[in-house]
Amino acid sequence: MANExxxxxxxxxxxWKQDEHTIHMSIKNPHAGKDSWLTSIEHTDKHEGTQMARTHNNLFRDLKSILEENGKW
Known part of the structure; x- marks a missing residue:
C-alpha cells in the first residue's frame, strides 16, 4: 500500500511578534467550527539557550523572516 x-x-x-524572542500564532479550523487555537513559538535565546517545549529555532527564524519581509517585525 502506498503512503498517503x-x-x-x-x-x-x-x-505576530509578541516580543524579540516570541511569535504568537492563532489557527482556526473552519471545518470544525471551533474557536481559534493559540500557541507560541519561542527562540532558545528567551531561555538563555535552553531548549524548552515551545522553542523551535528553525520555525522561529522562518516566521520571523516572513514578518520582517512584510514590515511586521
Missing amino acids: TKTLAGLNLNF
Whole structure:
C-alpha cells in the first residue's frame, strides 16, 4: 500500500511578534467550527539557550523572516 499524504487545507493562520524572542500564532479550523487555537513559538535565546517545549529555532527564524519581509517585525 502506498503512503498517503494527509493535508488539511482551508485553515485560517495568523502569526505576530509578541516580543524579540516570541511569535504568537492563532489557527482556526473552519471545518470544525471551533474557536481559534493559540500557541507560541519561542527562540532558545528567551531561555538563555535552553531548549524548552515551545522553542523551535528553525520555525522561529522562518516566521520571523516572513514578518520582517512584510514590515511586521
